[in-house]
Amino acid sequence: MNQWWLFLLNLALLCVAMSLCCRACGVRLQPKDGHDFCSSCLGIDHLRKGLSEDPCMNCSIMPCAVRAAWLAGVLSAVDQTKDLCRPQVLHYTRPHPLSQGRG
Numbered sequence: 001m002n003q004w005w006l007f008l009l010n011l012a013l014l015c016v017a018m019s020l021c022c023r024a025c026g027v028r029l030q031p032k033d034g035h036d037f038c039s040s041c042l043g044i045d046h047l048r049k050g051l052s053e054d055p056c057m058n059c060s061i062m063p064c065a066v067r068a069a070w071l072a073g074v075l076s077a078v079d080q081t082k083d084l085c086r087p088q089v090l091h092y093t094r095p096h097p098l099s100q101g102r103g
Contacts, residue, residue: 034058039070040077047071 020029022038029038035058039047050059050067059067 034061039074044071044074044078047074 020031021027022029022041023036024041025038027038027040029035035042046056046059047067047070049055050062051064051071055067
């Protein structure tokens with residue numbers, strides 16, 4: 001009987017721990033957040049709607065400053081990713097033919 005209770009306790013703790021992680025990427029969530037996904041996985045559209053007059057139930061209970069910070073963080077990460085994906089343009093200039101041989 002004791003093993004059964006221990007199993008149920010471990011299962012309950014696992015459920016609590018899992019509910020504090022993003023269902024998509026597994027990143028740890030704030031306990032009072034209420035969402036099942038992190039701000040990155042929720043997406044920019046959801047975060048923008050969170051700042052509108054018709055946010056979801058979970059967004060509506062969070063302070064506006066927190067929602068704005070989430071959106072700013074995700075937009076900043078997207079901008080940094082775009083910079084990483086931008087092709088590097090290498091400028092190569094050939095030396096002038098008359099300058100060769102001069103030192």
